[in-house]
Amino acid sequence: MPSINLSDAMVATSPKDKKEKKLKNQTLMETLGSDALSGGKTKKESKHKKESKKRKASELVDDEERSETSSELGEPVNSKAMSVEVESGKKKKKKAKVEQEERGEEEENGEGKSEEHPNAISKFRISEPLRAKLKEKGIESLFPIQAMTFDIILDGSDLVGRARTGQGKTLAFVLPILESLTNGLAKSSRKTGYGRAPSVLVLLPTRELASQVFADFEVYGGALGLSSCCLYGGSPYHAQELKLRRGVDIVVGTPGRVKDHIERKNIDLSSLKFRVLDEADEMLRMGFVEDVELILGQVEDLSKVQTLLFSATLPGWVKDIASRFLKPSKKTADLVGNERMKASTNVRHIVIPCSSTARSKLIPDIIRCYSSGGRTIIFTETKDSASELAGLLPGARALHGDIQQAQREVTLSGFRSGKFMALVATNVAARGLDINDVQLIIQCEPPRDVEAYIHRSGRTGRAGNTGVAVMLFDPRKSNISKIERESGVKFEHISAPQPADVAKAAGVEAAETINQISDSVIPAFKSAAEELLNTSGLSAVELLAKALAKAAGYSEIKSRSLLTSMENCVTVLLEAGKPIYTPSFAYGVLRRFLPEEKVESIKGLTLTADGRGAVFDVAAEDLDLFLTGQENAANVSLEVVKALPPLQERDQSRGGRFNSGSGGGGRFSFGRGGRNGGFSDRRNDRFSNRFSNNRGRSNGKKW
Numbered sequence: 001m002p003s004i005n006l007s008d009a010m011v012a013t014s015p016k017d018k019k020e021k022k023l024k025n026q027t028l029m030e031t032l033g034s035d036a037l038s039g040g041k042t043k044k045e046s047k048h049k050k051e052s053k054k055r056k057a058s059e060l061v062d063d064e065e066r067s068e069t070s071s072e073l074g075e076p077v078n079s080k081a082m083s084v085e086v087e088s089g090k091k092k093k094k095k096a097k098v099e100q101e102e103r104g105e106e107e108e109n110g111e112g113k114s115e116e117h118p119n120a121i122s123k124f125r126i127s128e129p130l131r132a133k134l135k136e137k138g139i140e141s142l143f144p145i146q147a148m149t150f151d152i153i154l155d156g157s158d159l160v161g162r163a164r165t166g167q168g169k170t171l172a173f174v175l176p177i178l179e180s181l182t183n184g185l186a187k188s189s190r191k192t193g194y195g196r197a198p199s200v201l202v203l204l205p206t207r208e209l210a211s212q213v214f215a216d217f218e219v220y221g222g223a224l225g226l227s228s229c230c231l232y233g234g235s236p237y238h239a240q241e242l243k244l245r246r247g248v249d250i251v252v253g254t255p256g257r258v259k260d261h262i263e264r265k266n267i268d269l270s271s272l273k274f275r276v277l278d279e280a281d282e283m284l285r286m287g288f289v290e291d292v293e294l295i296l297g298q299v300e301d302l303s304k305v306q307t308l309l310f311s312a313t314l315p316g317w318v319k320d321i322a323s324r325f326l327k328p329s330k331k332t333a334d335l336v337g338n339e340r341m342k343a344s345t346n347v348r349h350i351v352i353p354c355s356s357t358a359r360s361k362l363i364p365d366i367i368r369c370y371s372s373g374g375r376t377i378i379f380t381e382t383k384d385s386a387s388e389l390a391g392l393l394p395g396a397r398a399l400h401g402d403i404q405q406a407q408r409e410v411t412l413s414g415f416r417s418g419k420f421m422a423l424v425a426t427n428v429a430a431r432g433l434d435i436n437d438v439q440l441i442i443q444c445e446p447p448r449d450v451e452a453y454i455h456r457s458g459r460t461g462r463a464g465n466t467g468v469a470v471m472l473f474d475p476r477k478s479n480i481s482k483i484e485r486e487s488g489v490k491f492e493h494i495s496a497p498q499p500a501d502v503a504k505a506a507g508v509e510a511a512e513t514i515n516q517i518s519d520s521v522i523p524a525f526k527s528a529a530e531e532l533l534n535t536s537g538l539s540a541v542e543l544l545a546k547a548l549a550k551a552a553g554y555s556e557i558k559s560r561s562l563l564t565s566m567e568n569c570v571t572v573l574l575e576a577g578k579p580i581y582t583p584s585f586a587y588g589v590l591r592r593f594l595p596e597e598k599v600e601s602i603k604g605l606t607l608t609a610d611g612r613g614a615v616f617d618v619a620a621e622d623l624d625l626f627l628t629g630q631e632n633a634a635n636v637s638l639e640v641v642k643a644l645p646p647l648q649e650r651d652q653s654r655g656g657r658f659n660s661g662s663g664g665g666g667r668f669s670f671g672r673g674g675r676n677g678g679f680s681d682r683r684n685d686r687f688s689n690r691f692s693n694n695r696g697r698s699n700g701k702k703w
């Protein structure tokens with residue numbers, strides 16, 4: 001394979017370098033100019049689009065009255081008025097509306113016209129130290145989910161909150177909780193002083209997420225004089241015990257470790273004022289239901305505690321369980337609701353056909369084409385494949401549940417700080433992680449459930465930024481239409497970037513580099529250049545092209561299959577003048593004009609969706625043999641495809657007369673060529689024990 005200098009794309013650089021890299025990537029996109037790259041929205045375009053789009057007002061009503069609509073970051077919801085409505089019923093609703101109209105009239109009259117954002121921080125009951133801290137962090141107004149829920153939480157209600165990934169759900173609970181503790185309802189009754197029991201407990205499914213949310217409480221709670229601690233497994237008990245003994249206001253942790261502290265009598269949760277279940281569905285899915293119940297059951301007087309539940313995905317079964325934890329009077333703020341699109345709308349969702357064996361060579365090219373010089377997270381299904389892939393990608397590191405906690409922390413902080421630009425992770429990084437400048441998500445294969453797709457792809461396109469999510473899939477084995485249907489995403493189907501196209505772009509970069517080299521080097525190299533020109537038999541341009549190839553790290557350029565993304569393979573379409581219903585029929589046709597060993601050597605035979613043909617991969621060196629061979633077979637046509645035709649999906653092979661084929665195996669069999677690598681069977685099977693006793697902490701958890 002061409003040894004592309006990936007380090008350029010993956011190694012951290014200064015902001016100036018980063019800008020240059022973005023420009024280079026722009027050049028790359030332009031140079032490639034294929035359908036693979038043409039559909040990308042620029043940040044500006046997408047932001048503009050978002051801004052100009054009129055969004056529906058978001059739903060925020062009592063559960064019984066719920067009507068689900070949507071809202072996004074670009075269209076701030078003046079939820080202050082909305083939450084007042086919820087709180088005080090229809091009278092206040094009218095009053096708020098009148099007030100709003102009055103404000104509108106004033107603006108139309110041009111009197112008192114204010115540029116202030118409808119959700120400006122100043123419009124909420126946020127105290128001065130917190131305002132100052134938010135300002136310091138660049139936050140001037142609340143995002144819709146925050147604006148919608150602020151008053152509800154501050155005024156004492158339980159709440160279920162749902163908004164798409166990256167829309168600020170964390171501050172949606174952090175801010176009102178902090179205000180309630182210091183200036184609101186919880187102020188007078190919360191414990192204070194040395195050795196105090198915590199007032200707030202936040203539970204999250206992963207250690208990384210716990211420490212991220214803890215960091216927010218440290219920053220914003222710290223500004224109000226509140227102290228926090230973070231409890232998660234894999235780190236020593238002692239420091240955590242010490243903090244708890246001294247007394248803290250806020251505890252953030254994972255269920256397993258919090259439960260351990262309860263059992264060790266290190267923590268008293270009886271007087272909690274707030275309980276938060278963040279990424280609630282994942283926590284309950286992981287088999288933590290019983291732990292969560294035990295932990296939440298510590299509160300003595302349920303009427304005095306507020307329970308908040310947040311996630312970007314809330315399957316029906318979670319809502320059922322959640323109603324056990326929340327008061328019947330709970331409110332729901334759902335920014336996704338019945339909207340078709342459940343995944344981030346700021347993300348370009350792409351699928352590329354790729355066999356498991358081709359991944360490690362394809363991924364560097366995808367990074368080159370789509371990462372815009374930013375960070376990339378690559379998701380695998382298993383811990384082993386995360387480690388293996390990280391070893392194959394220059395400059396990448398692995399993150400998964402088998403890695404020691406201290407190393408996990410080092411890795412994540414290295415990725416956050418830009419020491420390396422590609423992280424290969426299991427689902428341990430799928431939820432909640434908020435890492436600056438993640439431009440690209442690559443999923444090595446479709447995840448089992450739609451929630452995983454939504455959360456993984458949501459690691460990019462956060463806080464109003466745009467991003468790209470690429471999912472690789474093997475057309476013979478994966479069914480992506482289920483994810484497409486359930487997530488509401490309309491995938492862009494594109495072919496893998498062709499090495500020749502990527503090389504062209506690399507050539508442009510190399511030419512730029514050469515331009516920057518000082519003329520002072522010419523005398524030293526001139527005689528060798530002249531000698532080469534005189535003896536090589538090539539023109540000056542051809543020689544320079546070779547020099548550029550060398551500078552870009554290329555010694556040869558291979559072809560790449562459109563069907564499996566395998567290098568040195570070419571995808572061809574077979575037609576036989578009549579429908580091809582089974583792979584075995586296609587093999588029979590090939591046998592008419594090719595020797596048996598060549599028929600055996602084809603890879604990935606898949607029937608086309610129209611039932612008229614079959615596509616498969618041929619080794620580049622055998623292509624001529626195949627193309628000339630067809631001339632000896634009547635009605636048979638074989639041609640190299642420029643774009644992959646629609647293919648039959650895996651599910652279609654279930655049942656019916658097409659289910660199996662003698663000789664060629666099932667419709668999506670690997671053919672006689674044998675298994676082409678194949679995806680790991682050891683995928684996470686944690687759903688099966690969704691409600692089991694398995695806490696999934698160390699054993700049974702695949703990530």
Ligand SMILES: Nc1ncnc2c1ncn2[C@@H]1O[C@H](COP(=O)(O)OP(=O)(O)OP(=O)(O)O)[C@@H](O)[C@H]1O
Nearest residue numbers: 139141142143165166167168169170312432434463
């Ligand atoms: N009001 C705001 N103004 C500007 N940036 C904000 C605001 N609120 C949150 N952010 C930023 O938006 C990013 C995403 O926030 P957060 O991680 O809370 O999203 P989320 O909805 O919880 O996402 P996920 O579902 O993936 O967990 C963070 O970097 C956060 O600092």
